[in-house]
Amino acid sequence: MQKRSFYVGYMLASLMAAACPLSHSHAESTSPAAHFATATASEAHMGGTLRLAAQNSGGTLDPQVSYISLIKQLETPVYDGLLAFPKFYGPAAQHVIANLAETVPQPEDGGRTYRFILRPNLRFSDGQPLTVEDAAASFRRLFKVGSPTAGPYYSHIIGADACLHDPAHCTLAGGIETDAATRTLTFHLTEPDAEFPERLAWFHAAILPASTPPHDTGNTAPPGTGPYRVTHYDPATGMVLDRNPYFQEWAHDAQPAGYPDRIDVTFGLDPEGEITAIENGQYDVMYEDVPLDRLGEVGSRYAQQVQIYTLLLYYYAALNVQIPPFQSLKARQALNYAINRHAMVIYHGGEAVAAPLCQLLPQGAPGYEPACAYTKGASPTHPLPHWQAPDLAEARRLVRESGTAGQKVTIVAPLEGRYAAMAMELRSTLASLGYDATVRSMTQTVQFSYVQNSDNHVQLALTGWNADYPSASSFLQTLFACASFRPHSDNSPNMSAFCNPDTDALMTRAATAALTSPEESAQDWAEVDRALMAEAPAVPLVQIKRVRLLSKRTRNAIVTLNDEILLSQLQVQ
Amino acid sequence: MTSEASPPPGPWQQALRGLVRNRAAMISLAVLGLITLSCLLAPLYARDIARTDPFTSNVAGSITLEGHDVDIMQPNDNPLHLGLSPIGPTGHAVYLLGADSQGRDVAARLLYGGRNSLLISACAAVLCLLLAAIAGIAAGFFGGLVDTVLSRLMDIMWLCRFICSPFRSPSSRSVRG
Numbered sequence: 001m002q003k004r005s006f007y008v009g010y011m012l013a014s015l016m017a018a019a020c021p022l023s024h025s026h027a028e029s030t031s032p033a034a035h036f037a038t039a040t041a042s043e044a045h046m047g048g049t050l051r052l053a054a055q056n057s058g059g060t061l062d063p064q065v066s067y068i069s070l071i072k073q074l075e076t077p078v079y080d081g082l083l084a085f086p087k088f089y090g091p092a093a094q095h096v097i098a099n100l101a102e103t104v105p106q107p108e109d110g111g112r113t114y115r116f117i118l119r120p121n122l123r124f125s126d127g128q129p130l131t132v133e134d135a136a137a138s139f140r141r142l143f144k145v146g147s148p149t150a151g152p153y154y155s156h157i158i159g160a161d162a163c164l165h166d167p168a169h170c171t172l173a174g175g176i177e178t179d180a181a182t183r184t185l186t187f188h189l190t191e192p193d194a195e196f197p198e199r200l201a202w203f204h205a206a207i208l209p210a211s212t213p214p215h216d217t218g219n220t221a222p223p224g225t226g227p228y229r230v231t232h233y234d235p236a237t238g239m240v241l242d243r244n245p246y247f248q249e250w251a252h253d254a255q256p257a258g259y260p261d262r263i264d265v266t267f268g269l270d271p272e273g274e275i276t277a278i279e280n281g282q283y284d285v286m287y288e289d290v291p292l293d294r295l296g297e298v299g300s301r302y303a304q305q306v307q308i309y310t311l312l313l314y315y316y317a318a319l320n321v322q323i324p325p326f327q328s329l330k331a332r333q334a335l336n337y338a339i340n341r342h343a344m345v346i347y348h349g350g351e352a353v354a355a356p357l358c359q360l361l362p363q364g365a366p367g368y369e370p371a372c373a374y375t376k377g378a379s380p381t382h383p384l385p386h387w388q389a390p391d392l393a394e395a396r397r398l399v400r401e402s403g404t405a406g407q408k409v410t411i412v413a414p415l416e417g418r419y420a421a422m423a424m425e426l427r428s429t430l431a432s433l434g435y436d437a438t439v440r441s442m443t444q445t446v447q448f449s450y451v452q453n454s455d456n457h458v459q460l461a462l463t464g465w466n467a468d469y470p471s472a473s474s475f476l477q478t479l480f481a482c483a484s485f486r487p488h489s490d491n492s493p494n495m496s497a498f499c500n501p502d503t504d505a506l507m508t509r510a511a512t513a514a515l516t517s518p519e520e521s522a523q524d525w526a527e528v529d530r531a532l533m534a535e536a537p538a539v540p541l542v543q544i545k546r547v548r549l550l551s552k553r554t555r556n557a558i559v560t561l562n563d564e565i566l567l568s569q570l571q572v573q
Numbered sequence: 574m575t576s577e578a579s580p581p582p583g584p585w586q587q588a589l590r591g592l593v594r595n596r597a598a599m600i601s602l603a604v605l606g607l608i609t610l611s612c613l614l615a616p617l618y619a620r621d622i623a624r625t626d627p628f629t630s631n632v633a634g635s636i637t638l639e640g641h642d643v644d645i646m647q648p649n650d651n652p653l654h655l656g657l658s659p660i661g662p663t664g665h666a667v668y669l670l671g672a673d674s675q676g677r678d679v680a681a682r683l684l685y686g687g688r689n690s691l692l693i694s695a696c697a698a699v700l701c702l703l704l705a706a707i708a709g710i711a712a713g714f715f716g717g718l719v720d721t722v723l724s725r726l727m728d729i730m731w732l733c734r735f736i737c738s739p740f741r742s743p744s745s746r747s748v749r750g
Binding site: 290292293294295296298299301303306308340342343346347349350351352353421424425428547 | 629631632633643646649650651652653654655656657658674675676
């Protein structure tokens with residue numbers, strides 16, 4: 001998602017993509033079409049219009065604000081950061097590479113200083129030259145616009161604390177130095193951050209013109225540096241990306257030139273309509289996953305046009321630990337025991353595209369160690385390696401002991417796709433435990449912000465998460481650290497409102513260990529995962545692969561760790 | 574000498590005789606009775622024969638057919654192994670007509686659904702009879718203007734039906750109180 005729900009889709013994709021030195025391959029395309037669709041250089045086809053269909057727009061186009069996977073995918077060929085995740089597939093794509101910066105710098109001062117030199121002759125899509133002052137202003141703007149990752153990702157920059165407390169007057173004084181003559185940009189951190197390079201490659205660290213307004217630009221996309229620019233956007237109807245006339249490829253692996261002349265996005269088709277339209281050749285790519293009832297048809301009749309790729313993407317139910325009934329640890333554990341994760345797998349199309357998940361780090365993420373605390377025959381102190389079956393008897397016992405039976409529970413879930421089926425399964429499970437459960441559905445874009453805001457008192461939010469980049473912190477710290485819970489804010493990814501100083505300390509230890517010993521760090525993150533699951537602030541449900549259908553005329557589908565299918569690299573005949 | 578003739582049959586008797594003589598009507602009545610009985614016995618069927626809860630999702634469930642455990646949601650047979658399909662008609666009491674996309678017994682849900690359909694139909698018929706009886710009694714009792722107004726209203730209703738129906742009857746009818 002979502003971003004994180006949707007984002008979840010996106011996060012999952014990102015997670016898979018966000019390369020961590022410890023991680024193994026993330027975006028593993030399992031489709032035969034992955035190779036079939038890849039054109040050789042001699043067959044490359046430039047030009048044409050790539051037509052993408054999506055059910056809804058993703059809201060704001062501001063690259064430093066949006067946390068929606070659709071927007072990230074669409075704007076990947078529009079914006080650049082100093083560093084980037086490689087735009088190719090394979091084991092080498094796990095590590096960040098230089099993008100607008102000439103090289104990936106070696107950290108200095110014990111990991112507290114990073115010195116970048118900008119590439120020469122870079123221009124934004126409006127013709128302005130890109131300077132180090134633009135880069136510095138972009139990081140100040142992250143705080144001014146309240147970027148959802150400003151705190152979690154960039155708070156180690158000196159001056160960030162002041163920016164978080166008073167965003168309007170953010171200067172990052174002492175945190176960023178610029179030297180226009182040498183095109184040098186220097187970051188000074190309060191303490192070493194093992195993931196700082198990955199965070200500079202993250203989407204929100206896009207470099208924008210210094211003149212970009214210090215507020216969410218909404219339906220207007222600021223000028224970027226990538227091969228495309230947004231020339232039209234109507235959240236109700238669609239979006240158009242045309243070539244950026246000032247783009248000249250500086251690093252193919254970081255930001256390759258695009259093949260289609262134009263990318264035309266239409267909003268409003270449901271996934272069923274998208275599938276039919278692609279089968280009929282009316283569209284080339286669909287954003288949503290293939291609907292469950294069309295998987296068989298697509299797998300048998302259009303197997304060569306299907307892309308299946310693994311992502312660090314999972315769906316989970318965030319339980320609000322600050323309001324009843326999930327204030328009670330036993331109530332939270334009960335739901336974890338009771339949920340039928342096999343059913344969740346079936347709702348996503350079976351074992352070919354999904355796997356049950358009962359921990360907060362997905363398989364493939366750094367630090368992942370199989371441990372299922374909530375399955376038949378297991379407990380938080382004696383977990384099993386894998387989920388076996390629900391344990392309703394244990395769940396009912398816990399509910400009885402919690403004294404929460406009979407309470408009303410509202411599940412807030414997105415309308416789209418498989419969320420409805422998952423929400424109904426959750427409702428049935430809650431009912432079987434004695435709760436008076438109902439489902440409240442809303443459009444995913446709305447739901448994702450709604451469930452984050454503590455003012456809405458959401459008891460149970462069904463959502464998904466796709467890591468920003470492949471690291472344990474992208475899941476555990478972003479979703480469950482005290483700093484990730486921002487009361488009264490729509491940008492509060494800690495939807496469970498969970499805050500445990502002991503767990504936070506464990507996270508800090510794990511993050512710090514990454515600077516010196518990635519292996520030790522991975523073990524620490526596994527411990528954080530187990531500690532969090534003992535507190536059960538969420539119910540992990542299922543880890544999925546994405547299944548997308550491309551049109552017959554579409555070639556050269558490149559799936560990366562961090563960006564899913566690269567739209568700019570698709571060729572349309 | 575005059576013989577005492579048997580009294581002519583009353584309207585109810587005439588109607589009943591007409592109905593009994595009408596083979597199509599009797600067959601329809603039998604089918605309706607069978608459907609009604611089946612639907613009334615839906616809970617019994619679900620509990621004791623199909624042994625399923627037709628209102629609860631059961632995608633992860635399995636059933637035993639001829640000694641073998643069979644998943645209710647079956648993997649699709651395609652090169653990518655994408656998707657699952659609900660089990661089809663089994664020919665057994667369990668999941669006689671197969672499962673729906675939520676893994677529920679279609680036969681049991683059909684019977685439960687039939688109960689609702691029959692209930693709605695019966696309510697509609699009873700409501701119609703009640704309203705018609707009230708209108709007819711009022712027209713007959715008060716006569717005059719009330720009769721005229723009600724009769725004209727009935728004419729309009731029949732007219733609407735005549736105009737709107739794609740299968741127009743050869744003659745329109747009027748109803749008088």
